[in-house]
Amino acid sequence: MGNNYSMVAKTLFGFEDILADELRNLGAMQVEKGVRSVSFMGDKGFMYKANLCLRTALKIVKPIRSFRVRNEKDLYDGVYNIPWESFMSVHQTLAVDAVVHSEKFNHTLYVALKTKDAIVDRFRNKSGKRPDVDLKHPDLKISVHIQKDSCTISLDSSGASLHHRGYRTATNIAPINEVLAAGMLLLSGWDGQSDFLDPMCGSGTIPVEAAMIACNIPANINRREFAFEKWGDFDPDLFEKVTESSLNKAREFHHKIYAYDKAPSAVRKTKDNVHNANLSEYIEIEQQDFFSTEKNVTGKLHMVFNPPYGERLALDMERFYKGIGDTLKQNYPNTEAWFITSNMEALKHVGLRPSRKIKLFNGRLESKLVKYEIYEGSKKAKWQQ
Template sequence: MKLIAKTFHGLEGVLAEELEGIGAKEVKAVNRAVEFEGDKEILYKANLQLRTAIRILLPIHHFTAKNDQELYDEVKKFDWSTIMSVHETLAIDPVVFSEIFTHSQYVALKMKDAIVDQFREKEGKRPSVDVENPSIRLVIHLAKEKATISLDSSGDSLHKRGYRTGHHKAPLNEVLAAGMVMLSGWDKKMPLIDPMCGSGTILMEAVMLAKNYPPGLHKKSFGFMGWKDYDKKLWNKVVDEAKEKITHPRLRIFGSDANIKAIDVARESALQFRFNRDISFSVTSFERLEPVYPKGMIIMNPLRRTFDERQRHC
């Protein structure tokens, strides 16, 4: 089946390499995404193991629409009973780049109307919408007149690894942090330091990369778990195989920050994933930091200081 992995601009090449590494075929980098082919096992692996993917989509319906009525009619042509039942809930995420359709939420509304009207006409009942925790999450991508509807296999964005506690606002997305580490050329044996580590996102991603630790291992649910063809046995196999590949190398990873609260949050995150022995934290300003080793690598987000200063003045 043909699949799409979404990512940030600039990370398409890294994501393509990741996909090839898990066995995906016909891998092709496009704008902010990578198209690929794979079976159900590859779909599961992509959600569990990819570090630079935001979500994995399965396109199910392509069409063109020049106005809202054509949009409604084309959506209604698809047999939605093959995807969900009337007793399940749905959510629709619109991505619109069109001079014809200028309001993305209106596109989502017309699509929703077409789906629920089809169920009502066939079964006398309609499925409900649940934007927070739907059984089925759909994405409609509209570029000018061309539309693609996809099943979202990820559910919540894949950047949500599970180590952020919510006590500290971090300006750096986990996917971006992972991409920074992977693009840096860090060889995992070299000492690594983030002298403005904040809540430790870059360092957490570095440890997971060094250990071959699946970034989705702590994610409790994925969108594909609500699909009719969900194979729990296969999913458990994919998870078990990924766990067996986790390694425990000796790491020299350090994080420092002048903000003691940020360091407390970083330590808590590391403890949650049992990485507390892999990362050494200290409360030290960038100007007073003295390197532990004569040679190593620095990866940092210098914009974090600006972010913290803005927060203090808000």
């Protein structure tokens, strides 16, 4: 128990429950949900595993000190009094990132600057030298979180946001964030037990995340680096063990994932990204216009997609959404279809009643993840069987 410490996984609005489930399934202790975050306990190996395996986390931070702040002097003193020399050497670089919800502090950049000053001053006063700031590739990334008059200083173990999985080199106009894609799939109940279709796959993010879930492949296995690899206490042997044991939990997938897009450029990008993720054997990519397709598998089909938004493409929204509803109703019996949209007006034209609506955000756009159950024949006939 002595080696366990408290950590916080940050996520997108609406994913707190599934992230908490992911953490419990990985073996985290004392899992507690917050807003856009879940706190938990674990040891160093678990921190490596959380970064490697969590699909719906954006960052894993390790809090090192909390204190009260009423003014900027409290902030400076609180940060100055942390033994920074035990976390980094004077020859290493740092970067500070701040999130502030407080009436006393209203400028995140100023808070980040004040924090950086306190750390640098401590080194200068102790050793006569000061560490440099490197905003792009720091050796130590520090997070400051001020909520009212409480300040928490954490070390960011992830570095770049965990949605940068490492497989996506080619993107289309507005690619969906990988964490958002994975969260939508988990919310939809996707578990790899049926065939899957993304009929408007863009650059292939949803099919790749769907294949990784189906095969239980660690979400960030293709990522080039994590911030914790630059920490003084980094244990490469332990990290290798964690990676190996996570990969050993991969499983076979006995169905097929289909990815359609009507744009040849999107099909090319999807092929590149699927290849980068080493998932070509699981994903069949075709140039198809969804509106002229029909279901090509027997049994249940699971569908999750991100239709184009009016913001980024000139579309007749009313006709487009009516087309989605008509195609599902006429050509896709025994299908569970989920999609995300921020266009609530257009949703009315689908012509089907969603059985679920979940509020999410796609970037800054408030969106709904909606579910449509398409039965074989009419719904009435189903209940009379």
